[in-house]
Amino acid sequence: MENKRLKIIIAAAAGYISLIIFSNLGSLRILNIAGLSVDGGALLYPFTFTMRDLLHKKTGAQITRFTIWLAAGINILLFAFVWMVGALPPDPTVGLQAEYSQVLAPGMRLVAASVVAMTIAELIDTVVYSAVRRKYGARKQWLRVILSNAISVPIDTAVFLLIAYSGMYEFSVLVGMFVSNLIIKYVVSLLSFGGVYLIKEDND
Numbered sequence: 001m002e003n004k005r006l007k008i009i010i011a012a013a014a015g016y017i018s019l020i021i022f023s024n025l026g027s028l029r030i031l032n033i034a035g036l037s038v039d040g041g042a043l044l045y046p047f048t049f050t051m052r053d054l055l056h057k058k059t060g061a062q063i064t065r066f067t068i069w070l071a072a073g074i075n076i077l078l079f080a081f082v083w084m085v086g087a088l089p090p091d092p093t094v095g096l097q098a099e100y101s102q103v104l105a106p107g108m109r110l111v112a113a114s115v116v117a118m119t120i121a122e123l124i125d126t127v128v129y130s131a132v133r134r135k136y137g138a139r140k141q142w143l144r145v146i147l148s149n150a151i152s153v154p155i156d157t158a159v160f161l162l163i164a165y166s167g168m169y170e171f172s173v174l175v176g177m178f179v180s181n182l183i184i185k186y187v188v189s190l191l192s193f194g195g196v197y198l199i200k201e202d203n204d
Contacts, residue, residue: 009058016051017071019044024075024114027164036180037173039164046188049153052122053129053145061130068122072115079111113163121156125149149189157181 027041056064090097128148136143161174161181169177 005058009055009063012051012055012058013067013070016048016055016067017074019048019051020071020114020118021075021078023048024078024110027110027114030177033180036183037169037176038180038184039177042181042184046185049125049145049149049185049189052125053148056126056129056133057141061126064126065123068119068126072119075111075115079108083108110164113160116163117156117158117160120159121152124155125152128152145189149186153185153189154182157185 023041023045025041026044027039029040031038031040031043052064052068055067086100090100125148128151129144132140132144132147157178161177165174165177
């Protein structure tokens with residue numbers, strides 16, 4: 001039983017961190033969906049909410065906060081490595097070398113935006129989730145997810161967009177991206193929050 005619990009914890013933590021990284025890379029591209037500007041990372045990022053909630057359910061707030069900080073550190077290391085590779089001289093016999101830096105160089109600003117927004121929003125989310133959990137115990141697990149996401153998602157989205165894209169796009173584009181991100185994140189949250197019922201809850 002302990003091995004099963006450990007596997008769930010590792011899978012949730014690894015899934016959370018991996019989805020954060022994939023989302024940051026996806027955010028390098030701005031999409032147009034139904035007339036709204038959407039950063040590509042928004043298509044995947046909402047699934048991190050379910051991973052985080054599963055981790056919180058099995059381990060409590062302390063391990064969840066540690067995982068949030070760990071994800072932030074790994075993202076910084078990722079884009080530091082990307083910057084280092086881009087700064088080194090390319091092989092002139094291989095084509096499309098300049099495009100590497102042109103595409104991934106903006107990632108340094110994105111990772112700063114992601115780390116700040118994610119850390120602030122996720123820590124706030126953890127506080128709300130823990131408060132609802134203490135109040136209702138194992139009951140109303142759906143309420144933890146809905147309330148915590150309802151508060152943290154707008155904060156995460158606003159902070160990320162302001163840091164990542166302010167000055168790069170018109171304000172109207174940022175507003176459109178904010179609205180579209182909220183819609184996508186809330187829809188995915190509603191569709192996926194039932195996943196927290198798939199595993200048994202452990203005590204803090």
